[in-house]
Amino acid sequence: MNKRREVPMRHLFDGSDLNVYDQQIANLSAGAPGPDLLSECCEIFRIATEHRMKFELENNSYLFQYGPTIGTTEFRDTLAKFLSKGYNSDVNKSDLVLTSGATHGLHLVLSTLLDLSGVIFVDEVTYMIALETFRQFNSMRIVSVPLKLEGPNLEILSSLIDQYKFKPSNGKIFWGVYYTMPTFHNPTGILFTEEINNQLIRLARSADILIACDDVYNLLHYDSHEADNDMICTRQPPKRLFAYDIENIKDDNWKGHVISNGSFSKILSPGVRLGWMECPPRCVEVFRDSGVLKSGGAANNYTGGIVTSLIQLGLAEQQLYKYAQKYGERLRAATQTLRVNLPATCTFHAPTGGYFIWIRFPENVDCNDFNQYCKKNFGVMAIAGSRFSVSDSHKNFIRLTFAFHQVEYLKQSVEKLCTAIENYLFSIKPL
Numbered sequence: 498m499n500k501r502r503e504v505p506m507r508h509l510f511d512g513s514d515l516n517v518y519d520q521q522i523a524n525l526s527a528g529a530p531g532p533d534l535l536s537e538c539c540e541i542f543r544i545a546t547e548h549r550m551k552f553e554l555e556n557n558s559y560l561f562q563y564g565p566t567i568g569t570t571e572f573r574d575t576l577a578k579f580l581s582k583g584y585n586s587d588v589n590k591s592d593l594v595l596t597s598g599a600t601h602g603l604h605l606v607l608s609t610l611l612d613l614s615g616v617i618f619v620d621e622v623t624y625m626i627a628l629e630t631f632r633q634f635n636s637m638r639i640v641s642v643p644l645k646l647e648g649p650n651l652e653i654l655s656s657l658i659d660q661y662k663f664k665p666s667n668g669k670i671f672w673g674v675y676y677t678m679p680t681f682h683n684p685t686g687i688l689f690t691e692e693i694n695n696q697l698i699r700l701a702r703s704a705d706i707l708i709a710c711d712d713v714y715n716l717l718h719y720d721s722h723e724a725d726n727d728m729i730c731t732r733q734p735p736k737r738l739f740a741y742d743i744e745n746i747k748d749d750n751w752k753g754h755v756i757s758n759g760s761f762s763k764i765l766s767p768g769v770r771l772g773w774m775e776c777p778p779r780c781v782e783v784f785r786d787s788g789v790l791k792s793g794g795a796a797n798n799y800t801g802g803i804v805t806s807l808i809q810l811g812l813a814e815q816q817l818y819k820y821a822q823k824y825g826e827r828l829r830a831a832t833q834t835l836r837v838n839l840p841a842t843c844t845f846h847a848p849t850g851g852y853f854i855w856i857r858f859p860e861n862v863d864c865n866d867f868n869q870y871c872k873k874n875f876g877v878m879a880i881a882g883s884r885f886s887v888s889d890s891h892k893n894f895i896r897l898t899f900a901f902h903q904v905e906y907l908k909q910s911v912e913k914l915c916t917a918i919e920n921y922l923f924s925i926k927p928l
């Protein structure tokens with residue numbers, strides 16, 4: 498019998514042992530491309546691998562050797578061109594460091610750039626697995642910053658910075674870091690405004706903190722075309738925070754305070770474990786000197802080579818475009834279904850890109866409890882808001898992902914979710 502192997506997929510679970518590939522329960526928590534999209538990777542990776550192997554046979558097979566610490570010049574040059582086109586804004590190869598994904602990038606930031614008795618400022622709700630990573634650095638303090646629809650509350654961030662600031666020691670560059678996602682934030686889906694981004698840069702400079710941006714959704718922006726009922730990826734991409742920082746790079750006092758931590762996980766495949774950090778020169782120098790990267794001979798030299806070919810052959814761009822089209826259609830299906838079916842006492846934020854929809858329930862609801870009810874009685878689930886908070890707040894929110902499932906299944910699942918919400922709210926209503 499052809500029994501499918503159980504694979505431990507950390508994103509595909511909600512802290513339980515529920516597999517998103519299990520069609521019995523509609524799991525709306527998976528932050529990954531779905532199987533229909535990933536199946537296309539087999540062919541494009543076959544073509545790119547053939548292309549790269551032909552080259553390696555004629556060129557000393559360097560791909561199979563330890564690589565240069567921050568990635569080969571060819572990889573960084575090819576990636577810089579790919580990103581410049583995708584962002585519609587210049588990216589320099591000298592600013593790029595190869596990683597094995599944004600998770601790895603974040604770990605490198607924490608372990609190499611920061612004083613280990615320093616402070617990690619985070620949005621009051623933030624990427625839940627980043628929080629788990631921060632907690633492992635238990636000599637550092639995690640401080641939560643209130644978040645509005647426009648971005649973080651900068652008055653409060655500024656006063657928290659004044660409260661905690663100190664001089665970094667032991668050769669580390671920064672005493673503190675603000676970890677965030679200015680573009681299609683996880684879990685809220687928001688996009689920080691231009692004004693907030695400008696103020697953030699001013700604040701980071703005056704306090705000399707680092708802003709570590711997980712920019713893993715930046716290339717996934719969707720346009721709505723009401724007339725033909727279609728979504729396409731043509732809108733000007735949002736400007737990444739890094740671009741705000743380098744605007745006055747020629748100033749004598751410019752040092753660089755932003756890292757844009759990117760990844761191929763959402764635009765190609767999470768399994769290939771490949772990403773990059775776009776960094777100011779002073780940070781690139783520290784990474785170049787990192788024992789871990791030196792000893793490893795770049796984080797992922799082999800895959801870096803294959804993806805270089807994938808980009809050079811135009812296949813990465815083609816795949817990104819396909820994913821964005823599909824994600825856009827799915828976003829539209831999910832928001833249309835919510836507009837029709839979500840009970841009026843709940844609200845949601847409809848994003849213009851990324852992966853997530855953030856739904857607010859009435860204040861008295863605990864979505865951990867709702868999620869259990871929903872799974873048991875309606876065979877559908879998402880992630881309760883408290884999982885994204887440092888202080889176990891935001892219990893009356895859930896995050897659902899629209900990217901993973903195909904349109905019809907997604908619509909049915911969101912409809913089920915709405916029916917479950919209606920029934921649940923009725924069941925907890927005081928008599």
Ligand SMILES: Cc1ncc(COP(=O)(O)O)c(C=O)c1O
Binds near residue numbers: 598600683713
């Ligand atoms: C904000 C954010 N950062 C990082 C990651 C993980 O990225 P990677 O697979 O590149 O480690 C995710 C995936 O869910 C994410 O949402």
